[in-house]
Amino acid sequence: MNGGDEQHERAIEPGFEFISPRFEEPKFPMHQVWGYAASLVLTFAALWMTVNRIMSPSVLLGVVLAMAVGQAALQLGVFMHVRESRGPAWHLVPLGLAFAIGIGLVGMSAWIMLFKSGVS
C-alpha cells in the first residue's frame, strides 16, 4: 500500500467529503478499551433491565432498541474502523445503502406484523 494509485490522488468531489482519507495509528488503543467497556455496559444493562422488567414492555422495547443501535454504531466505529481508510472510504456508500435496505426490511416487517386478526 503506497497510495500511488492514481485513483487515490484524485480530489474528492464536493458532497463526498465524508469519504476523504483518514487513518489513525495511536500508540495505545485507548479507543478500543473504552469501546469494549461501553459495549459490555450496554449488553449487561439491556439484559438486567429485561430480566428485572424495570419498565413497561413497550417502553423497555424502545430503550433496548436504542441501546442496540448504539451498540451497532460502537462495533462499526471502534472495532471495525469503519471511517478509516488510506484512500477514499468508498465503502461508506454501500454501507449506507445496506442500512437503508435493512431499515426498510425491518420497518416493513413491523408494518406487516401489526395486523389485528388475533393470530399472532
Next chain:
Amino acid sequence: MPALPSFVPYLIHTLFPPWVRRPTEIGAEIMMTAGGAFIVYWLLKNKKLQWLWNEWLTTVDHKKIGIMYLVAAIIMLGRGGLDALMLRTNLAMPTLHFINASEYNEVFTTHGTIMVFFMAMPLIFALFNVVVPLQIGSRDVAFPRLNAISFWLFAFAAALFNLSFVVGGSPNAGWTAYPPLTELAFNHTVGENYYFVSLLMTGIGTTITGINFLVTILRMRAPGMTFMKMPLFTWATLNTSVLILFAFPPLTIALLESLLDRVAGTTFFGLAHGGMPMMYVNLFWLFGHPEVYILVLPAFGVFSEVVATFSRKKLFGYPSMVLSMTAIMVLAYGTWVHHFFTMGAGPAVNVFFGLSTMLIAIPTGVKVFNWILTMWGGRLQFTTPMLYFLAMIPTFVIGGATGVMLGAVPADYQFHNSYFLVAHFHEVLIGGTVFGLLAGVYYWWPKMFGYKLNDHQGKWAFWLFAGGFWPTFIPQYWLGLEGMTRRMYTYPFGMGWHTLNVISTIGGFIMGAGFLVLVSNVLRSRLHREVDATGDPWDGRTLEWSIPSPAPEYNFAVIPTVDERDWWWEEKQRRQSGEKPAGPKPEDIRPIAIPKNTPVPILLGAAFFLGAFGLVFTWWPVALTGLAGVFGVLIYSWFQYDHYRILSAGEIRETEELLGRLGA
C-alpha cells in the same frame, strides 16, 4: 450372554428408532455402507488415498472446487428425484397407499429441501467457481481458502441432512418448516433438528460464497473490463451475490430461533409467552423470495451467454439486460408478502405487495424479448445448451404469467397452497433454473474437463427431460383449480382428479428417465472422450474461451487487457488478420503466486459436522467437542504463515509451450 452396558440400548433406541427400521431405510443403509466400503476399498487398492487428499480434498483451486460442487449437486439431484418419484407414485391412483401419510410428509420435506439447498445452490456455485474467475480474467477468487471452507460446510451439511433418513428420522414439516408444526410440542423426533442445523451450516457457507464472489468481481477484473464490458454471467453472479448477502441473515435468524425453541426451551415461534409463529413466516419469506431470484438469475446469466454464442451474434440490448437484471435484484426484496397474503395483514399491505409482485414481471419480460431478438437474424446452432434455452422460453413465460395471477391478491386466496401453486413454482424452477443450469453444465463442460459431452446423447436426455416436464406440471394447474391442495398424500375416488394425476406421474417418470440418460451421457462421454485442444470448441465470445481447457492452475499466463464487450470474439478477428500475435509473448510471462493447499477447510467442515450432530441429538458434550474442534482448527490455521508457493516464469513458459500457446 453378559448384560449390555445400559447406554447401548439407549443409543440403539435413539439413533435407530422404529421409524427408521423400515425396509426402505434399511435398504438405503445397506447400500450406503456397501457403497462407502467399496469406495474405500477401491481407493486403498489403487493407492489413491494420497492422490485424493492432495488433488481434491485439500485443494483451494476454484476450478476443482467447482467440479466438486458439480459432482455433489448431481448426486443430490438423483436423491431428490428419487423422492419426487415416490411422491408421484403415491398420487398416481386414488387411495394408493404406496407410502403412508407420515412417510409422505418426510419425503416431500426432504425433496424440497434437497432440491433447493443441496442441488440448485451447489450447482449454481459450481458454475460461479468454474466460470467467473476465468470470465473476468482473474487468477482465482478473492479468498481461495474461504471458498474451500464454503464448499466443505455445504458438503458436510448435505451429508448431515441426508443422514437423517437412516439415523434418527427425517424432517417432516415441509421445506418451509413453518411453526407451530416444527415446535417440540408437536414434533418430537429429531428430524426438524436435522433440518435447522444443516441449513444453518450450509447457510454460513453460502453467505461466505456471496461475499467472496462480490469482492472477486468488484476487485479482480482484468484491466479494461469496466462494468459495462462484463459478460452477463458475471453480472448475474454479482447480482446473485448481493441477493445472498441480504437474504441469508433473516433465514439464519429464523432457523436459529426455531432451533432454540426446540433445544433450549425458548418460545420465539411457539404459541405461549407471546411467541409469534407468523414472524417465522415473515422472516422465512424475507429470505425466500430473494432466494427464488438467487436461483433464477444465474440461469438468466447462462442463457444470455448461450444464446449469443449459438446465434453467433452479440447479445441484443446489453445495457437493458444489465438494467433489468439489477432491477429484478432490487425489486426481489420488496415482494415477499405474496407468499402469505392469506395471513390477512389487511388490504393496504396486500395491495402494496400485490403491485410490487406484478412489477417484477416487467424487467423479466424485457429479458425474454432481448433473448428472442438476439436470435433474430442470427445463424442458430441447435446444440444441447441451445435446446435447453429454447425450451425455457415457453415454460418461463407460462410460469411468470401464472406468477402474476398468484400475485393478484383476491385470486391468490383461491390459488394459495393448491396444486396451481405447485405447478407455478416447478415451472419457473425447473423450466428456468434447472434448464438454465443444465445448459450451463453442457456449455462449460469442455472448459472444466477438456472434452465435450456427447451431443447426440445429450439431446436424448434433453427431449426426455424437457418433454416429460410438460405432462408432469401442466396438468397440475388444473388439479389446483379443481381443488387439490399441495402436500396431500392421497385422495379418494370420485374427485375427478384421477386422469390428470396419472398423466402427471407418467411425465415424472419420463423426466426420471431423462436424468438417467444424462448420467449415462456423462459417463459415456468420459469413457470415449474426444479431447478438444483448441480450448474454444463453441467458437465462444468471452475471456474463458481464450485459454486452454481445462485451464492451467494459474488460469492466464498473461492477464489480457480488455477493450471490448465480447473481447475474445474481437481478439480472434485481430489474431486472424495478423494484427495481434496468437498468444502471450514469452517475455511477458512473470512468476505467479499460487495459494497452497490446506487441510483447514475440510477439518473445519468435519468439526462443524460433529458439533451439529451433537446438537441434533442434544448431546451437549458432543456438541461442545465439535465447537472445540472448530476453534482448534482455527487456531491451527492462525499459525500457518506462508500461504503461497511461487510458480516460476520458466515453469509457466514450459506449460504454455506444451499447450502450444506461446505467441511469437
